[in-house]
Structures are given as structure tokens and as C-alpha cells.
Amino acid sequence: MLDRIKIALQYVLPKLWLTQLAGWGAELQAGWLTKLVIDLFVRFYRVDMQEAQQPETSAYRTFNAFFVRPLRDDARPIDSDPDALVMPADGIVSQSGPIAGGLVFQAKGHHYSLEALLAGDERLVDDFRDGSFVTTYLAPRDYHRVHMPCNGVLREMIYVPGELFSVNPLTAANIPNLFARNERVICVFATDFGPMAQILVGATIVGSIETTWAGVVTPPREGIIKRWRYPRADEDGAVVFLKGQEMGRFKLGSTVVNLFANDGVSLGDHLHSRAATRVGGRLATGIAQADSPLP
Incomplete structure (x- = not known):
């Protein structure tokens, strides 16, 4: 009750x-x-x-x-294996696994579509169709800075307005399409393992979502989709990250959804629901793509 x-x-x-x-x-x-x-x-x-x-x-x-307090430099060692992708945030795994065509698993009885999550961007939907995903929930007690799972070049950022439902496990299990309904900031990177999306999902009392290159993305909340595109790795002004570097933060709350391309990574067997995550721990093993190095 x-x-x-x-x-x-x-x-x-x-x-x-x-x-x-x-x-x-x-x-x-x-x-x-x-x-x-x-x-x-x-x-x-x-x-x-x-x-x-x-x-x-x-x-x-x-x-x-x-x-958003920073941690000691030695508090979160980063897995140095070049094939290892690391956990982007402290928290727990909400869900992880394969993307079934265009459907992402939210909780028992609930899926949501890539199309809804990615604001109808068909090109991005095609990039991640039949790929894999990891959803990480950050509880209030957790460290709330978000880091890069692997080396990457930022190619696009999309702000999508939406609801501000809580994203705790109870809500995820009971509110359909939760992560595709809530406000979110979609960050798309080119990596040696194919395209990767790191999506920062807003929630009730999340005062703001910030990225290291753009500062505060929300608020303001203007109710419209906003899109920013960034140069390739070999072009002036490229935004390049190394594995483990901070890329964003939440001022209160929330959830990170990672999307990986089909045959881009092999997720770790330890990523069961409610498994603890710590920045820098192994998330997955990357499968180098034929078009490496980074585009």
C-alpha cells in the first residue's frame, strides 16, 4: 500500500x-x-x-x-587495460544487457524504445539498434560526478525536455517509459569501440545537469529540444576525453544510461541488477572497430 x-x-x-x-x-x-x-x-x-x-x-x-564534492585523486583508480571500459558513476546497476532491436529493458514488465529515448533521431537509433546498454542509478549518498568509460571524442549533445519523475528503483519498476519521459542530456561520443551515448537523466529535485564543456545545460527549462554538434578528432575545436575523465555532474539525484553499438562491447557478467558500481571499475570489454583510430 x-x-x-x-x-x-x-x-x-x-x-x-x-x-x-x-x-x-x-x-x-x-x-x-x-x-x-x-x-x-x-x-x-x-x-x-x-x-x-x-x-x-x-x-x-x-x-x-x-x-558535487570532488574525491581524492586516489579514491577511484581507473582500470588501465586499454580494452576495458570503466564504470561512469558510483551507484548501482538498475539494468543492463542487450538492446532488443530498438527496445531497452527498464524493469520487469517495462521496456522503452530507443526512438523515444533519443528524441526520434533515426540516425542515432540505427547506431544503437541491437547494441547493449547499462543503466546506473545514483542514490543521494553517492558521488555525483560522471566520468568517461573510455577515450572518446564528443560529436553531439542533445537536451531533451521532459518530466521530472523520481528515478529510484521503485519508480523504475512502476512508471512506464521512465527514462524516455524524463528530462535528459544525451551526449554522443565517437570511440575506438564504435559510437557511445552517455545520457544524463534528470529527476525530481535534480537542481541542474552540467557538462564540463558546456557548463549548466539545465536549467533553464524552455520546453524545446536543443542540439549542439562538435568537430571530429582531427578538426580544430574537437572535444576529446580520456578514459576516466570527468564529463558531467548532477546537482542532486539521478541516473546515467549508456548505449553501445552492436558488437562494440562485451558487458561484464558482474553487471546484475543492483550490483554496486564505482567510477573506474570495469564495466565492459571493448571490441575494436575496423575504422579505428577515433574518427
Whole structure:
């Protein structure tokens, strides 16, 4: 009964208003009050502050500064095997596996389409049809910066407006098409293992989604799809990443969906639902493509 009430509230609560309020509050510099809120959050969610570059909560002037805290340089070693793709975020695996034609598995009884997830972009749908995917859920206690699974060249970023449902496991199991309904930022990379999409999914009280090359992507929330294209690796202005580099962050919340091309990677057998993830741990083994090096 309680779960049904929680799901019903997802449909009736003013999610955008709550998200805007949370974003406003998280940016307040309120001195001792900010520290108190952070201390209570750390205690309630059992956040390991010893991993942070700055473990003292008094060092953070806003809640957002605490929430996107950088970790110590040695806190997340990156798998150095050149064929290894690594986990992009701390959290748990929501689901992973093959993409069945154009359908991605969300939870028992629920699939969503690549077409809906990728905002109807037929070219991208074709890139990932019959490929593979990993969905990573970041809980409040987790480190909220997102990193690159492998070397890549950014080719495109697409902002897709949408709902702001919660993305926790209960919601994923009960709200159809969740990740294709919510606000999201789709980042498409060329890699030695074929095209890869890393999709940052918004949620209730996620104050903003940021990338390292563009800064804050949302808000504002203007209700329209926005698209940015970027140069190839051999062109001026190319945006190039190495495996393990930070590429984005969430100010509160959320989920990362990775898409890989057919025969691009072999996902690790350890990626069962609810398996813990840590940035830099092995996610998959890459299968080098005939058109390598990076285009």
C-alpha cells in the first residue's frame, strides 16, 4: 500500500516547482544552517567524507558545493587495460544487457524504445539498434560526478525536455517509459569501440545537469529540444576525453544510461541488477572497430 501511495504521488506532486525550490535552497550560502543541513545529510545517508578532497563539512559554502564534492585523486583508480571500459558513476546497476532491436529493458514488465529515448533521431537509433546498454542509478549518498568509460571524442549533445519523475528503483519498476519521459542530456561520443551515448537523466529535485564543456545545460527549462554538434578528432575545436575523465555532474539525484553499438562491447557478467558500481571499475570489454583510430 505504501509503495502505491509513493507512485501515485509521483503523478500529482508539483515536481517542477519542488525541483526549482530545491535548486534555490541548494545554492543558498546560509553559514551555520548550511553546515547543519550537510551534517544531517551526511549522517542520515552515511556519506563517506574521508573519500572527499575536503572531508570537513564546514568547507562547503552551499549544499550544492558539498553534493558535487570532488574525491581524492586516489579514491577511484581507473582500470588501465586499454580494452576495458570503466564504470561512469558510483551507484548501482538498475539494468543492463542487450538492446532488443530498438527496445531497452527498464524493469520487469517495462521496456522503452530507443526512438523515444533519443528524441526520434533515426540516425542515432540505427547506431544503437541491437547494441547493449547499462543503466546506473545514483542514490543521494553517492558521488555525483560522471566520468568517461573510455577515450572518446564528443560529436553531439542533445537536451531533451521532459518530466521530472523520481528515478529510484521503485519508480523504475512502476512508471512506464521512465527514462524516455524524463528530462535528459544525451551526449554522443565517437570511440575506438564504435559510437557511445552517455545520457544524463534528470529527476525530481535534480537542481541542474552540467557538462564540463558546456557548463549548466539545465536549467533553464524552455520546453524545446536543443542540439549542439562538435568537430571530429582531427578538426580544430574537437572535444576529446580520456578514459576516466570527468564529463558531467548532477546537482542532486539521478541516473546515467549508456548505449553501445552492436558488437562494440562485451558487458561484464558482474553487471546484475543492483550490483554496486564505482567510477573506474570495469564495466565492459571493448571490441575494436575496423575504422579505428577515433574518427
